Structure formats: structure tokens, C-alpha cells
Amino acid sequence: MGESPKNPAIPPFSILARVLHSRSSGEFFVDGGSLVSGQIVSLAGTVAVPGGCSSKGNGACGSSGGASDMPAEIWEKVKNHPCYSEEAHHYFARMHVAVAPACNIQCNYCNRKYDCSNESRPGVVSEKLTPEQALHKVMAVAAKVPQLSVLGIAGPGDALANPHKTFRTFDLVAKALPHLKLCLSTNGLALAEHVETIKDYNVDHVTITISAVDPEIGQHIYPWIFHDHRRWTGLDAARILHERQMEGLERLVAAGILVKINSVLIPGVNDAHMAEINRVVKAKGAFLHNIMPLISDPAHGTHFGLSGQRGPTPIELAAVQDSVEGGAKLMRHCRQCRADAVGLLGEDLGAEFALDKIEDEPVFDPKVREIYMNVVEQERADRQDAEDQARRRSGGTGEPLLVAVATKGGGRINQHFGHAREFQLLEVDGQSVRFVGVRRADNYCKGGYGEEDSLEAIIKALTGVSAVLVARIGDCPRHTLAEAGITVVDDYAHDFIEASALAWWGRVMEKAGRISA
Ligand code: CLF
Numbered sequence: 001m002g003e004s005p006k007n008p009a010i011p012p013f014s015i016l017a018r019v020l021h022s023r024s025s026g027e028f029f030v031d032g033g034s035l036v037s038g039q040i041v042s043l044a045g046t047v048a049v050p051g052g053c054s055s056k057g058n059g060a061c062g063s064s065g066g067a068s069d070m071p072a073e074i075w076e077k078v079k080n081h082p083c084y085s086e087e088a089h090h091y092f093a094r095m096h097v098a099v100a101p102a103c104n105i106q107c108n109y110c111n112r113k114y115d116c117s118n119e120s121r122p123g124v125v126s127e128k129l130t131p132e133q134a135l136h137k138v139m140a141v142a143a144k145v146p147q148l149s150v151l152g153i154a155g156p157g158d159a160l161a162n163p164h165k166t167f168r169t170f171d172l173v174a175k176a177l178p179h180l181k182l183c184l185s186t187n188g189l190a191l192a193e194h195v196e197t198i199k200d201y202n203v204d205h206v207t208i209t210i211s212a213v214d215p216e217i218g219q220h221i222y223p224w225i226f227h228d229h230r231r232w233t234g235l236d237a238a239r240i241l242h243e244r245q246m247e248g249l250e251r252l253v254a255a256g257i258l259v260k261i262n263s264v265l266i267p268g269v270n271d272a273h274m275a276e277i278n279r280v281v282k283a284k285g286a287f288l289h290n291i292m293p294l295i296s297d298p299a300h301g302t303h304f305g306l307s308g309q310r311g312p313t314p315i316e317l318a319a320v321q322d323s324v325e326g327g328a329k330l331m332r333h334c335r336q337c338r339a340d341a342v343g344l345l346g347e348d349l350g351a352e353f354a355l356d357k358i359e360d361e362p363v364f365d366p367k368v369r370e371i372y373m374n375v376v377e378q379e380r381a382d383r384q385d386a387e388d389q390a391r392r393r394s395g396g397t398g399e400p401l402l403v404a405v406a407t408k409g410g411g412r413i414n415q416h417f418g419h420a421r422e423f424q425l426l427e428v429d430g431q432s433v434r435f436v437g438v439r440r441a442d443n444y445c446k447g448g449y450g451e452e453d454s455l456e457a458i459i460k461a462l463t464g465v466s467a468v469l470v471a472r473i474g475d476c477p478r479h480t481l482a483e484a485g486i487t488v489v490d491d492y493a494h495d496f497i498e499a500s501a502l503a504w505w506g507r508v509m510e511k512a513g514r515i516s517a
């Protein structure tokens, strides 16, 4: 595919310049039917401006982190990266290419049949790609998904245990699509010796998975590593891995590369240790700390799965996250995506971009991307204005309440309750709206009928929530939720999430007589 392709059939910019936003669907349409076929569209035939959370009808969202939270030069680096900014994940997509099959360590939560669980969820196997196939796939996605802003390499093994494939892929993609940010994830064992190369390739976001900073604990997570031409086990393996991770982290920070730390939370193994991990990585300059729940299932064939080690409940995860607040900034919107994930966080369009489904010579149109970027800028500004106005009207600050939101993107409440497979959780106190995480459960509506079992699971997932904000809901689930103490609110359908949460809080407090109208 070579250098950035040019399409002689692209219509003048003026034709593309009119973008229509449908408040009823939360989606954007580009006006100008003369667009090159398939150029703009998404999978549903529209340019969905999702809200980081959703896809194909699902929705979700993440950690804090907007322009006001950080220096301008850092915001420049993260503002379009869906993992490094919760705000960005409403609007921008990432894709992973599975070019890195080998690994140099063994984790007790990993079965090599599946993708690296440091950065993806086990249970699914990626389509392994050569760097050239990876470029082809990236071009195909960029041509259809204008939200695409990041290419990540996150397995299915370790990106830096496969350095030639990883860097060859980055080289090809950077030449063809220079607007994409490059990102990689690693266990850190082979990191230190690659920091210069990482910098040379303009990879400015690196994730290191660090689940222990004490080898005594690490030895219960990593049974062996392969280092310096030999296999190490037990305490020695954990000590070497720890030293190499710390050295890699320090070198990345010294090189000006943003570092995110992923830690797998394993109850009874490292839960009491998580605050120490957070403290150490903050002191060494990590930008973000993502505490992810262990996914453990005997069917995955992992050591932890087979030995009965359980993962944390959502409440346990939130409690550990809350306990480290004030240390390294937390990421709370991770979706534990696959090593070949494509789309907004929480959505996975990977199957629709399998090699045998993509066209031979996809064409990326930079003008479409430019239109999209302009739309996002406007949406961001409008959303902030709406939030500011709602804050001024809310009547003060007071008791924090937890609210769940059904969204399929764009930072709006735009999803039917029955279609939601995940809910964003926000804590609102009249002045601030804090994103606290994502709760998942199978969706309620199946083929036009409600599933009582799903509703029960959703109610369980929404433990502690006072209200759920949705675009629509049927009478039956509304009553069942009410009986469980969860108020259903559909008055803010298609409005911005934060402004609506503030308005709802004001209404509740006013009704309770805690603030005056
Ligand atoms: Fe991929 Fe990871 Fe880069 Fe993101 S994912 S390599 S930093 S572009 Fe993101 Fe997915 Fe969580 Fe990873 S939601 S698993 S944190």
C-alpha cells in the first residue's frame, strides 16, 4: 500500500463539510451522498461518534482526565488516546494487530492458547498477522472508522519478545498513516534494551504490566521467565523480572514516553500489595495506573483457573481502586480488550475486519478524518458548556450519589436499557461528576423479549446505584428496578451525560428538601 494513498475520486471538501448530528440516535451522518462508496461509514452505514463505550448498540466509559487535569503538552499527547484519557474514549478508537505471538515469561493467569491476559482477556484467540498483513488491516480499518486514532501491539504474546515484527509493523504503519499514535504493551522483561528503539519509532505510549513490586509476591504470579539465554524460576525469576520492569520504567520516563502500568488484581495474592505498587510506580514517573480484575475460569486452562483462584468482584475492585486514590492517577475505563480488538473501548469490530473480509486495496481519506475531528471538537466544547451550566444550576454540593448510565457513545445518554451490556458508573455530588468504573451484565432485551435472568444479573451488577439514566425502557424492567431500589430516569434521553447527572442530582436533593429550588 505504500505511502498515504490518495483517492482521485474524493469530492471537494465543501461537499464533505456538512456533518449532521442526530440527537435521537447519538450518531453522525455526513451530508454528501457523492462520497466514495464505503469511505465514510461505519458498520451501520453511519459515522457513529460513540462515546467510548459503545459499539453496535453497547456502551461504556472511563477514567478522569481532561484538558484541565494536566499540562498542555501532556494533554496534546493523550487527548485522542482512548486508554490514556477517559474523556477521549468517548470519541476515539484503537485497534490492535496480533503480530507478536511469542512470550518470554509465564504468568499464572495465562494459557498460551489464548491472547496475553496482561492486556487482553483470555478465552479468544487472535488471527496472527505478519507486519504486511497488519498494515493491510490497519488501512482497512482507517478507511472505514474515522475514530481510529491509535494502533497498539498487545500480543497475543509480548510485543517486545517479538521485536522485529513489532517494530516492522510500526514502521510500515507510521509511513502509511502518520496521524495514528503508536502504542505497545509489554511484561517489561525485554523493555530496557528497547527503549531507544521505541523512541526512534515515535511510540509515545507504553504499558508495562506490573502486578508486584516485591519478588516474594511476584513468585506466586510468575512461575518462570526466560532471560539471558536460560530459564529462571521461583524467587529468582520474580526478582529479575521486577528489576527489569523498574529499569524499563525509569528509562521510558527519562526518554519522555508516557507510561501506563497495568496491574492484575488477584485476591489473596496482591490485593493488599496494590497500594505499594501504586506508590512505587508513581514515584518512578508512571502517568497512569490501571488496576484490572483477574479473569479466572477453569475453562481457560490457566494455573489460576485450574487451581480455583478467583478474580475480584466489581465491588472488591472498586474498593482497591478507591484505597489507592491520591497516588498514581487511576485508569478506570479499561475493557480488557483482545490482542486484535478494533473500535471504541467496549466494542470489538475485529471479526468484521478479518483478513478474508477486507477489501484488497482499502483507501484512507484524510478529509473524512478531518471532518470527524472538527465534529469532535464541537461536541467536546458543547459538552463542557452543558456541564458548566448544570453545575451552576445544581444548587450546591452535598451527598454523593452513584448513578449508572446507558450509552452507546458520544458522551450522551443514548442507549435503550434493554440493549445495554455495560453501564458507566458516575459519582455525582452537585458540583463534581466522577467516573468510577464500568459494570457489565448481559443485555436484558433478547430478540424483542426481556430476559428475567439477565435483569436479575443487571440488578446485581448495579449494587449501590441510586438511579440508572437511559434513553428508553419498558414498564416491566422499570418496575422491577424500582422494587430493587433503583430509580429509572429517561427524562434526559440523548443529552450529555455529566450535565444530566448533575441535573438529576439537583432534582433528587430538591425533592428531599436538602437544597432549595
Ligand atoms: Fe491497546 Fe493498551 Fe495501547 Fe490501549 S488497550 S496497547 S493502551 S491502545 Fe486500553 Fe484495552 Fe485496557 Fe489496554 S482498554 S486492555 S488499557
Ligand code: SF4
Pocket (backbone or CB within 6 Å): 103, 104, 105, 106, 107, 109, 110, 111, 115, 116, 117, 118, 155, 156, 157, 158, 187
Ligand atoms: Fe501470557 Fe502475556 Fe504473561 Fe506472556 S506476558 S505469559 S502472553 S499473560
